[in-house]
Each structure stands twice: as C-alpha cells, then as structure tokens.
Amino acid sequence: MKAKRRVVTSATGERPGLAKRRPTVRRIKPAIAPVVRRAPDIRGAVSSNSAASATSTRISAAPQKPVATAPDVDVDLSVDLGRGLVLANPILVASGTFGYGTEYADVVEVQRLGAICCKGTTLRPRIGNPTPRVTETPGGMLNSIGLQNPGVDAVIAKYAETWAGWQVPVIVNVAGESVADYVEVVRRLEGVPGIAGIELNISCPNVGKGGLQFAIDADAAAGVTAAVRRATDLPLLVKLSPNVADVRPIARAIADAGADALTAINTLSGIAVSPSRLRPLLGNTYGGLSGPAIKPVALRIVYEVSQVVDIPVVAIGGVTELADVLDYLAVGAAAVQVGTAIFADPTLPVRLVDELAAECRRRGLTSFAPLIGTALPKRAAAPSSKGVEYRP
Amino acid sequence: MRLAGAELLDSREILPDQWLQTYHAPELVAGARAGQFVHVRTGDYSGLVLRRPFSFNTIDTLAGTLTIHFRTVGRGTEWFTRLRPGDRVDMLGPLGRPFEVDPRTQHVLLVAGGLGIAGVRSLADEAIRDGRQVTLLFGGASARDVYPSSLLPDEVEYVVATDDGSVGHHGFVTELIPAYEAWADQAFACGPLGMLRVLSSLAASRGRRLGVAKLGRKRGAGRPVPAGSPLARRKAFLQVSMEQNMGCAVGACLGCVVLSTAGAPQRVCREGPVFASEELDWEGGW
Missing domain, CATH: 2.40.30.10 (Translation factors)
Structure with missing residues (x-):
C-alpha cells in the first residue's frame, strides 16, 4: 500500500494535457487524441495555468535559449498511465534489459527514471533456455533468455523492500503459461509495498491452448487481461506482440478488457545461423529481435494502436537518442521504454530525461504533452478495412 | 564497477x-x-x-x-x-569475479587454449609478483597461432602444444597435463569448452590418481564452503574462466549463463567469469 500511496502523491503535480484522466475509471476520455487536435488550445491553457504562468513568461522572454542539463524544474514531464500510476517522466527502462534495477545502480542514477520494468517474472522459478542466448544482428540483437527468473515469491522476498524505498516506481513484468498462472502471480504481487504496477507479457505460449501465444489472438489476450484485471487493483500495462497480422483488434480487445495502458512492442521473432552453418545459432533456435532495427515496425504499431485505443500507449523499440523518443511521441505514445540501447549506454535513459526537458524548454513548452500525437492523422480517419471504428 | x-x-x-x-x-x-x-x-x-x-x-x-x-x-x-x-x-x-589463488599455493599452472591466453595472461603477472612459480601451457592450432614468448614475463615457464605439431608438443594441450599436475598446487584455465571439459575431468580425478591431500584439509575442515564464494574458488584445484555471448555484462539480461552442478544458471558476467571447475555442470545441462 505504501508504494501506491507514494505514486498517487506525486500525481498532485500539474499534468496539463493528460490531466483530464481520472485514474480509477477504466474507460474514460481519450488521454491522447484531444491533445493532438487541440494542441494550441492546450498550450494556451497551460500558460494561463496559475502554477505555470511564471514559467511561461520566462520562456517567452527568452524562447530560444536552450537550457543545458539542469534538472527538470520548470518542465513538467509527468505522465499518467492510469489507475494512479503517475510517472515523474516518460522514460522507462524495458523489461529484461535492466534486471531488477539494482544491477546498474553503480553507474546509473536509477531514481531519476520514469519507471523500471523488471525482468519477466513467473509463478515458479524458471531456468531459462540453453545458451547461446544472445547474439548481435545488424542494428539489433536477438535474445532467447527463456524467462529465467527465480519465481514471484523470490522476487518479492529479494527486491520488494528495496523497491519500496525507491522514488522510482517499479513495474513488475509478469509472464505465465496459463491464465491461472498470470492471475496467481498478480495476486501475490497485489498489495506488496514497492510494486507500483504490472506489465503483462502475453507473448508466451498458452499451454492450455496448444501453445498458441496469448498475444496473437484477440480473445485469448482479452481473456488473460480480464482475468488479471479482476485479480488486482494495480495499474495494468499489457505488452503487445508485433508478430501478428493486424494488431489493432487485439489492442482494442485488451483495452476493453480493462488494461490501463498498452506497451508496444515486444520483440520480433527471428533466428540467426551459427558460423559453421550447421545449426541455428541460438540454443533455443528462435530469438526476439530488438534494437534500432525494429524501430520502424514499432513506430507503425504505435501509430496504429494509438488511433484505436483510448488508453495510453507506452512505446518501445530501438530508442537510442532523443529523436527516437520524439518520433514515438509524435505517433501517439504517452511514454517510451528504452531497452537494448542500455547495454551499450547504461546512462542513456537518464540522459534522455534531461534532453527531453531541454527540448521542451527550447520549444517554449512547460510540458511534453503537445509533442504527443503530432504525426497522427489530423482528422478522424476513415474506418479501416478491418472495420475498426474511430472514436473521438 | x-x-x-x-x-x-x-x-x-x-x-x-x-x-x-x-x-x-x-x-x-x-x-x-x-x-x-x-x-x-x-x-x-x-x-x-x-x-x-x-x-x-x-x-x-x-x-x-x-x-x-x-x-x-x-x-x-x-x-x-x-x-x-x-x-x-x-x-x-x-x-566479474577474479581468480583466487590460495595463499599457500607455490606452483601455479596456467592452461590456455588459443585466445584463452587473454583470460589467464594477467594471472601470470599477479602470481609472479606474489613470488609464485608459474608454468603456462599453451595450445594452438599451429605455429602461427602461438602466443609470442616475448610478451610473457621472463619468469614464466612456457610450454607449447600445437595441433599440427609445427611447434612444441604435437597434440592437444591437455595431453601435457599429466607431466605438470603433480607439481601444480593450483591450475587456472581459459579456452575452448572442449579443453575446459577435459581439464575439469582431469582435475576431478587428480586427487585419486596422485593420492595427494586436498588443500585446505586443516583449515576449515568439515565446514561447508558457500557455493560460488571466493573461498570456494580459492580451495578449488582448477579454476576456469568461462566465455559466453554477453549482453549487458552486469547481470541484468541473463544472456551469458552456464549451469552449476546444482542445476542453477550462473551468470558468467556476475558469478563468473571465473568458476571453480567442480561447481559447473560440464555435461551440458539443459
């Protein structure tokens, strides 16, 4: 309970643009679409806001002067992912690339991140896949860790207390082989101090349905989301898989089933061949492709999904610099996760926070909300051939 | 870090x-x-x-x-x-974790397979600095792959084996072990998995074959040594430096694991790269 209260407390800050969202209501006014179409109005509203008026006058006095890397005192980077999960900034670290937040603590100012998505956690301990588990590919990498983790109870015992003392919210990434698995993991996480939210990894084979992934079937994805939703009051993010023909009906089904936000995207399925050309390189044959190589795919999916759901979309895929963050915001993302790039540059996520604040200042903005959705279609798009209706 | x-x-x-x-x-x-x-x-x-x-x-x-x-x-x-x-x-x-040399060790045996020399080379310096005698057994494919002796400290005894016999012993470096294992107090190895596997089985049977007392019998006898601890490595006759494809190298991504005898994945970057050979599962695991 302590963790949740801490998160909600930080929600009292000004959140122009996204402020209309009521955290505890499942389906509410669009968090993103209005910002797109009325960006100038929002900006006007922000500058007339009493809290921000001093700031905005200062900015209008010297609009072009870039502020270097000072902490974000006058730019509000906070973002509401729903159900009281308000992040201090929209830069998250992606599940599987940052361990449990403690591994990089020597070299990274962990507390300055928007949130940490921890390593995928399952009900029982998992030993993971045979090695090799990772390999570099052009512009990216393949991984097939196989969800190695000590199990939810061990994760809680080992890390929850540390997390509870942290300012940065920790979102536990949950994986399972059946709906019951997911529900049980989430039930054990419910109410544990230090756990700020859940991110469902639904790109796991559903053992009950012949190994078909939850993420590739709208009904299965909605089913597991609804079951987890019933089991917890924690903020719930659901991570979409790109390995589908059309992600929009799946995203809609998940949103309708009660997810608070969507994460897009998980890795793309791929393989590499060993140098001897006698076998696939990875011990598990298949791996997940991540890194800059998948950014165009992720951009496309965020672009599509953010137009058909009313809940925030957290973008992930190949972020290596501020331009990538701005691209994702432009196609409708409310926040961005950094993953593979951390391996090369562990300090990147924290630097992106500073750079995003500086960029807002440079543009004379007191919040990054006006940057969201600027590249989305300006008018209500015609219904797609799949029959997805547009909802203003 | x-x-x-x-x-x-x-x-x-x-x-x-x-x-x-x-x-x-x-x-x-x-x-x-x-x-x-x-x-x-x-x-x-x-x-x-x-x-x-x-x-x-x-x-x-x-x-x-x-x-x-x-x-x-x-x-x-x-x-x-x-x-x-x-x-x-x-x-x-x-x-990662370093090699641990037992303070009582006088004779240090280093075994390198090809580029594995990079893993044990600095231990030669460390051991010589601490007044120990060092023998380096090096195995390579042919003369053109043999690490130049000019890059080694003068104090090191350098023995070479090549697969094609173009220089030194004709055969695998592991075939040189019987001549040195009685002399050595501890051995440290880095190289291809096959070489390490042979060394590990030789090390496991060394005590029985040579009839030597195990180091550490007096001090701490009967007390269990925590797996993966520096003490466990210090007490081991053979320590190996493992190689795996690596992602983060700080223990976050779990890309670079090897299996312990207890069946638990050990991160080469965090629990390794140096392991006591008896703590690893050399049969393949998974």
Whole structure:
C-alpha cells in the first residue's frame, strides 16, 4: 500500500494535457487524441495555468535559449498511465534489459527514471533456455533468455523492500503459461509495498491452448487481461506482440478488457545461423529481435494502436537518442521504454530525461504533452478495412 | 564497477588477426584483478548495438593502463582494429569475479587454449609478483597461432602444444597435463569448452590418481564452503574462466549463463567469469 500511496502523491503535480484522466475509471476520455487536435488550445491553457504562468513568461522572454542539463524544474514531464500510476517522466527502462534495477545502480542514477520494468517474472522459478542466448544482428540483437527468473515469491522476498524505498516506481513484468498462472502471480504481487504496477507479457505460449501465444489472438489476450484485471487493483500495462497480422483488434480487445495502458512492442521473432552453418545459432533456435532495427515496425504499431485505443500507449523499440523518443511521441505514445540501447549506454535513459526537458524548454513548452500525437492523422480517419471504428 | 573513458595508447597485430591494444584507463585499472574483464562500447553507428567484453590481458596499476587481446571475428572486433592511438572508447569495468589463488599455493599452472591466453595472461603477472612459480601451457592450432614468448614475463615457464605439431608438443594441450599436475598446487584455465571439459575431468580425478591431500584439509575442515564464494574458488584445484555471448555484462539480461552442478544458471558476467571447475555442470545441462 505504501508504494501506491507514494505514486498517487506525486500525481498532485500539474499534468496539463493528460490531466483530464481520472485514474480509477477504466474507460474514460481519450488521454491522447484531444491533445493532438487541440494542441494550441492546450498550450494556451497551460500558460494561463496559475502554477505555470511564471514559467511561461520566462520562456517567452527568452524562447530560444536552450537550457543545458539542469534538472527538470520548470518542465513538467509527468505522465499518467492510469489507475494512479503517475510517472515523474516518460522514460522507462524495458523489461529484461535492466534486471531488477539494482544491477546498474553503480553507474546509473536509477531514481531519476520514469519507471523500471523488471525482468519477466513467473509463478515458479524458471531456468531459462540453453545458451547461446544472445547474439548481435545488424542494428539489433536477438535474445532467447527463456524467462529465467527465480519465481514471484523470490522476487518479492529479494527486491520488494528495496523497491519500496525507491522514488522510482517499479513495474513488475509478469509472464505465465496459463491464465491461472498470470492471475496467481498478480495476486501475490497485489498489495506488496514497492510494486507500483504490472506489465503483462502475453507473448508466451498458452499451454492450455496448444501453445498458441496469448498475444496473437484477440480473445485469448482479452481473456488473460480480464482475468488479471479482476485479480488486482494495480495499474495494468499489457505488452503487445508485433508478430501478428493486424494488431489493432487485439489492442482494442485488451483495452476493453480493462488494461490501463498498452506497451508496444515486444520483440520480433527471428533466428540467426551459427558460423559453421550447421545449426541455428541460438540454443533455443528462435530469438526476439530488438534494437534500432525494429524501430520502424514499432513506430507503425504505435501509430496504429494509438488511433484505436483510448488508453495510453507506452512505446518501445530501438530508442537510442532523443529523436527516437520524439518520433514515438509524435505517433501517439504517452511514454517510451528504452531497452537494448542500455547495454551499450547504461546512462542513456537518464540522459534522455534531461534532453527531453531541454527540448521542451527550447520549444517554449512547460510540458511534453503537445509533442504527443503530432504525426497522427489530423482528422478522424476513415474506418479501416478491418472495420475498426474511430472514436473521438 | 565504473563507466569511464579510455584512451588507446598502442595497437598492434601480434599474430595474424590477433591484436593487442593498450589503453590508459586509471579509473578502471584501480582495484582490477586477474580474471576480471571490461565491457567496451563500439563507437560505430553502422549497426553495432552491443558492447564487447575483453579480459584484462595485463594490468599496470602504476601507469593506469590495461591491455586487451582479441581476434578479429566480426565487425565489432574489426572496428577496434581501426582505432588509432589517441582515440577514446567507453569502458565499463572492472566486471566479474577474479581468480583466487590460495595463499599457500607455490606452483601455479596456467592452461590456455588459443585466445584463452587473454583470460589467464594477467594471472601470470599477479602470481609472479606474489613470488609464485608459474608454468603456462599453451595450445594452438599451429605455429602461427602461438602466443609470442616475448610478451610473457621472463619468469614464466612456457610450454607449447600445437595441433599440427609445427611447434612444441604435437597434440592437444591437455595431453601435457599429466607431466605438470603433480607439481601444480593450483591450475587456472581459459579456452575452448572442449579443453575446459577435459581439464575439469582431469582435475576431478587428480586427487585419486596422485593420492595427494586436498588443500585446505586443516583449515576449515568439515565446514561447508558457500557455493560460488571466493573461498570456494580459492580451495578449488582448477579454476576456469568461462566465455559466453554477453549482453549487458552486469547481470541484468541473463544472456551469458552456464549451469552449476546444482542445476542453477550462473551468470558468467556476475558469478563468473571465473568458476571453480567442480561447481559447473560440464555435461551440458539443459
């Protein structure tokens, strides 16, 4: 309970643009679409806001002067992912690339991140896949860790207390082989101090349905989301898989089933061949492709999904610099996760926070909300051939 | 663990496709020990997204320099060969756990297979500094792959085996072990998995074959040694430096694991790269 209260407390800050969202209501006014179409109005509203008026006058006095890397005192980077999960900034670290937040603590100012998505956690301990588990590919990498983790109870015992003392919210990434698995993991996480939210990894084979992934079937994805939703009051993010023909009906089904936000995207399925050309390189044959190589795919999916759901979309895929963050915001993302790039540059996520604040200042903005959705279609798009209706 | 810039001082090709580079990185060298490694960022924008791990080949604390030794096997390592003195790279280190030499050990046996020399080379310096006798057994494919003796300290006894017999013993380096295992108090190895597997089985049967008492019988006899602890390595006759494809090198991504005898995955970057050989599952696991 302590963790949740801490998160909600930080929600009292000004959140122009996204402020209309009521955290505890499942389906509410669009968090993103209005910002797109009325960006100038929002900006006007922000500058007339009493809290921000001093700031905005200062900015209008010297609009072009870039502020270097000072902490974000006058730019509000906070973002509401729903159900009281308000992040201090929209830069998250992606599940599987940052361990449990403690591994990089020597070299990274962990507390300055928007949130940490921890390593995928399952009900029982998992030993993971045979090695090799990772390999570099052009512009990216393949991984097939196989969800190695000590199990939810061990994760809680080992890390929850540390997390509870942290300012940065920790979102536990949950994986399972059946709906019951997911529900049980989430039930054990419910109410544990230090756990700020859940991110469902639904790109796991559903053992009950012949190994078909939850993420590739709208009904299965909605089913597991609804079951987890019933089991917890924690903020719930659901991570979409790109390995589908059309992600929009799946995203809609998940949103309708009660997810608070969507994460897009998980890795793309791929393989590499060993140098001897006698076998696939990875011990598990298949791996997940991540890194800059998948950014165009992720951009496309965020672009599509953010137009058909009313809940925030957290973008992930190949972020290596501020331009990538701005691209994702432009196609409708409310926040961005950094993953593979951390391996090369562990300090990147924290630097992106500073750079995003500086960029807002440079543009004379007191919040990054006006940057969201600027590249989305300006008018209500015609219904797609799949029959997805547009909802203003 | 620190993140620091390192300046390239010297870069040369010591063997065909094998390079030795000297970097000035005082922050990383301070406190670094033999067996540990650095994770170096490629500064390229041509699609290299991962850092490259390199063992400390030599460590000079006074000068604040370290050397790395690598073979060009792909675009990442080729990128490093194009660096020129004065160029700076971003290094993360020192990472991993070092070799642990028992204080009573007098005779140190190092076994290197090919580029595995990079993993044990700095232990030769450390052991000689501490007044121990060092023998290095080196195995390579042919004479052109043999590590130059001029790059080793004079005090090291250097024995070479080549697969084609072009220099030294004709055969595998593991065939030299029987001549040295009685002399050695402890052995330290790095190289191909097959070599390490043979060494590990030789080490396991060494006590029985030679009828030697195990080190540490007096001190701490009967007390259990925590698995993976420095003490466990110090008490082991054979310590091995393992290699795996690596992602983060800090224990976050779980990409670089080997299995312990208890069936638990051990991260090469965090619990390793140096392991007591009896703590690892050499039969393949999974």
